[in-house]
Amino acid sequence: MSSTSTSAPDAAPDAAPAEASPLYAAYLRRIRLERHLVRVVQIAALVGFFVLWEVAPRAHWVNPLLTSYPSAMWPVFVDMLSKGELLYHTWVTVEETIVGFVFGFGGGIALAIGLWWSRFAYKVVDPFMVVANAMPKTALAPIFYIWLGDKYSIYGIAIAVGLFITTIMLYNGFNEVDPNKVKLARTFGASRSQILRKVVLPGSVPTMIAALKIMVGLSLVGVIVGEFQSSKAGLGYLIVYGSQIFAMNLAMMAITILAVISTVMYVVIFRFERRVLRHRQ
Amino acid sequence: MKPTERRNGVRDGAPKVEVRDIGLRYLAESGETEALRRINLGIEAGEFVSIVGPSGCGKSTLLSLIAGIMPPTEGNVLVDGVPVRGPNPKLAYMLQSDFLFEWRTIIENVMIGPEIQGLSLKAARERGEDLLSRYGLGDFMNHYPNQLSGGMRQRAALARTLVTGPDVLLLDEPFSALDYQTRLTLADEVGVILRREGKTVILVTHDISEAITMTDRVVVMSRRPGRIRAEHQIGFPSLGPKRPSPFHLRKAEEFPGYFDEIWNELDIHIGA
Ligand SMILES: Nc1ncnc2c1ncn2[C@@H]1O[C@H](COP(=O)(O)OP(=O)(O)OP(=O)(O)O)[C@@H](O)[C@H]1O
Ligand SMILES: [Mg+2]
Numbered sequence: 001m002s003s004t005s006t007s008a009p010d011a012a013p014d015a016a017p018a019e020a021s022p023l024y025a026a027y028l029r030r031i032r033l034e035r036h037l038v039r040v041v042q043i044a045a046l047v048g049f050f051v052l053w054e055v056a057p058r059a060h061w062v063n064p065l066l067t068s069y070p071s072a073m074w075p076v077f078v079d080m081l082s083k084g085e086l087l088y089h090t091w092v093t094v095e096e097t098i099v100g101f102v103f104g105f106g107g108g109i110a111l112a113i114g115l116w117w118s119r120f121a122y123k124v125v126d127p128f129m130v131v132a133n134a135m136p137k138t139a140l141a142p143i144f145y146i147w148l149g150d151k152y153s154i155y156g157i158a159i160a161v162g163l164f165i166t167t168i169m170l171y172n173g174f175n176e177v178d179p180n181k182v183k184l185a186r187t188f189g190a191s192r193s194q195i196l197r198k199v200v201l202p203g204s205v206p207t208m209i210a211a212l213k214i215m216v217g218l219s220l221v222g223v224i225v226g227e228f229q230s231s232k233a234g235l236g237y238l239i240v241y242g243s244q245i246f247a248m249n250l251a252m253m254a255i256t257i258l259a260v261i262s263t264v265m266y267v268v269i270f271r272f273e274r275r276v277l278r279h280r281q
Numbered sequence: 282m283k284p285t286e287r288r289n290g291v292r293d294g295a296p297k298v299e300v301r302d303i304g305l306r307y308l309a310e311s312g313e314t315e316a317l318r319r320i321n322l323g324i325e326a327g328e329f330v331s332i333v334g335p336s337g338c339g340k341s342t343l344l345s346l347i348a349g350i351m352p353p354t355e356g357n358v359l360v361d362g363v364p365v366r367g368p369n370p371k372l373a374y375m376l377q378s379d380f381l382f383e384w385r386t387i388i389e390n391v392m393i394g395p396e397i398q399g400l401s402l403k404a405a406r407e408r409g410e411d412l413l414s415r416y417g418l419g420d421f422m423n424h425y426p427n428q429l430s431g432g433m434r435q436r437a438a439l440a441r442t443l444v445t446g447p448d449v450l451l452l453d454e455p456f457s458a459l460d461y462q463t464r465l466t467l468a469d470e471v472g473v474i475l476r477r478e479g480k481t482v483i484l485v486t487h488d489i490s491e492a493i494t495m496t497d498r499v500v501v502m503s504r505r506p507g508r509i510r511a512e513h514q515i516g517f518p519s520l521g522p523k524r525p526s527p528f529h530l531r532k533a534e535e536f537p538g539y540f541d542e543i544w545n546e547l548d549i550h551i552g553a
Contacts, residue, residue: 184380186350188397188445189368198393202384279425280383 068248073256076249090257092234093223097261100158100219105212107159108166115167116174116200117192133164137222141229154226154234161222162215169214173207174200206280209273216265224258235261295362296323297481298347298449304355305342315506316342320356322500322509324481326448329472331484331492334502334510335547340485341377343507344451347483348374360449370398373447377454379438381426387413387437388422394445405444412440416470432463439471449481457487468495469526476524489547493539494527501546511546515539 020028050070057064064072080086115122137160144153144160177200185199227236235254242251300322307314316339324330332340346353349365349372358365360372373394381390388409395405413422416436418429426434435455442450455471456464472495475482486492492499493515503510517524517533530536 178380180376180378180380181382183350184376185393185397187348187368187374187376188394189370190397194397198396199382202382205384279427 065246065248068252072249073253076247077253080253086257089234089238089254090261092231093220093227093236093258094261096154096158096223096226096234097216097219099155100222101162101216103155104159104162104219105166105215107163108170108211108215109208111163111167112170112174113196115171116196122171129164129168133168137161138225141225144226145230150230150232153230154223157226157229158219158222161225162218165218166211166215169207169211170204173204173211176207177203206277209269209276213266213269213273216269217262220258220262220265296359297326297328297361298322298324298483299359299362300343300347300356301359302356303343303346303353303358305339305346306354317346317353318506318508320507320509324449324483326481327479328498329476329482329484329496330498330500331486331496332500332502333486333489333492333543333547334507335504336487338502338504339507340502341453344374344453344483344485348372348451350374370445371447372449372451373442373445374451375438375442375453375455378458379426379434381434381437381441383426386423386425387418387429390426390437391441391444394441398445400445408446409440409444412443413437415474416440431459432467435459435467436470439474443478447480450475450483452482452484454486455484456491465528469528472527489540489543490531490536491527492543493536494530499539499543501543511543513539513543 053067054069054071056062057067057069077086115125137157140160141153141157144156147153148156181199181203182195185195190198223234224236224239227234228240231237235258238254239251242248242254300320303317303320304315305317307316320343322330332343334340345351347358347360347365349358349368360369381387382393385393388406391409391413392402392405394400395402395409410419410422413419416439418433418437418440421429421433421437426437429437435458439455456468459467468491482496484492484496497515499513499515500509501511501513502508517530517535519534520530524530525533
């Protein structure tokens with residue numbers, strides 16, 4: 001140790017500098033190399049996909065009228081973007097998805113809490129929930145259109161598609177919270193609502209996030225189906241409109257944007273999950 | 282009863298906790314289980330009592346009844362002469378495992394009791410921080426449970442149990458999840474802490490040595506339906522009036538006698 005005693009007070013005097021053994025360093029290098037390799041291959045696959053999509057129609061291996069291709073989509077994209085139409089349609093779809101998601105998820109939590117609160121209600125409702133969940137909700141699109149009109153029917157389907165599965169998942173999650181944690185709260189005299197707020201809800205956050213992931217995707221499905229049925233705007237509308245007038249460039253571009261939206265939603269939830277679940281084993 | 286075996290000058294009076302003719306049956310569609318039958322037990326203020334008995338004889342059930350988290354089928358429990366109707370803030374129940382909430386930091390975990398009971402959170406937090414510091418967890422208050430070792434977690438659970446200021450502690454095999462060395466050390470520490478604070482303690486354990494060395498009286502229960510089979514007043518006159526730590530008591534000359542007697546009463550048949 002040097003005589004100038006400038007070292008941090010908490011550093012052990014004889015502690016070796018945190019240096020990895022050669023074996024460990026090699027191990028880390030290997031892991032990092034593999035991670036880079038995975039990334040590179042993924043990017044290559046993505047680029048390859050677009051190249052193929054560009055080349056195959058142009059070389060007339062496939063009919064360009066049916067598949068469109070990136071460089072043909074590009075002018076449509078630029079044109080619609082400059083007119084503000086693209087942002088408008090994208091926003092309509094995103095907004096509908098958010099509404100469907102928020103109410104579907106919120107409704108699912110509320111229903112799951114109600115069922116958790118009353119076991120009797122759960123026993124009564126259970127078979128109906130299972131059937132409602134198994135029903136293809138998209139079959140309701142035309143009915144919702146008649147009942148709710150062009151705007152609200154889209155919300156309706158987006159909510160219906162995810163509501164039951166969210167309820168079922170959350171209810172099961174609530175019951176999977178360690179009963180001993182509930183017992184612990186009860187030893188302090190916790191009431192039912194305290195058990196809910198302090199144990200059951202925070203204890204099912206991992207389930208909530210799992211349900212969230214499913215719900216976001218399902219809401220988007222519901223919205224697009226709803227737009228197919230009824231709308232005058234949104235990406236679903238662009239897809240239907242584009243295919244009806246055989247403007248594949250338009251339809252394919254809208255689908256590409258949907259893929260981008262899905263990716264963004266996935267990344268947001270992934271980040272959120274990592275943050276929230278940091279401290280859970 | 283030999284008065285020399287009472288600490289802190291606590292005198293026999295009305296028992297702190299009284300279990301009167303308790304019986305309990307668990308009911309389920311598949312059948313009923315008689316877990317406890319006619320249990321009578323009196324525990325005085327400041328007394329340390331342990332309960333041993335074969336697995337499934339109803340020890341945890343008995344603690345749950347005393348804690349008031351479920352009602353007995355027959356009989357009743359009195360705390361300070363008042364019948365128990367539900368969980369009572371004077372009693373604290375430490376479960377078999379720590380069950381710390383992984384989404385709360387250590388200090389937040391300690392605060393769960395005061396939050397539920399609606400105590401002053403500021404005062405409780407000071408008490409909690411003080412307890413954690415005394416148990417060597419001062420630097421870990423804002424850590425999460427998964428960053429702590431088993432022994433540290435158990436100490437955090439003890440702080441959580443004590444922060445509400447209970448008079449009576451019900452401990453259900455509080456050290457069973459720990460390795461042997463940690464277990465001995467922690468049992469020593471906890472024994473000292475609780476005696477110093479004059480708590481009344483009911484300790485359930487599978488470990489006969491732990492029962493003999495940590496408590497003043499050992500209650501032996503029989504197989505299901507659980508009844509009280511025997512009680513042993515534990516004293517170590519050979520070691521003088523001051524009670525040494527549990528660890529040292531294992532070497533006392535009285536120890537093997539108590540051990541053999543209780544062992545025989547548990548009628549554990551090896552290979553049976
Ligand atoms: N919720 C319950 N429903 C039905 N039977 C139960 C229930 N809880 C416990 N029992 C039964 O009651 C008996 C006593 O259980 P208890 O948990 O009190 O035993 P124990 O003495 O604490 O056992 P161990 O030493 O293994 O912890 C056991 O036979 C058990 O099967
Ligand atoms: Mg038990």
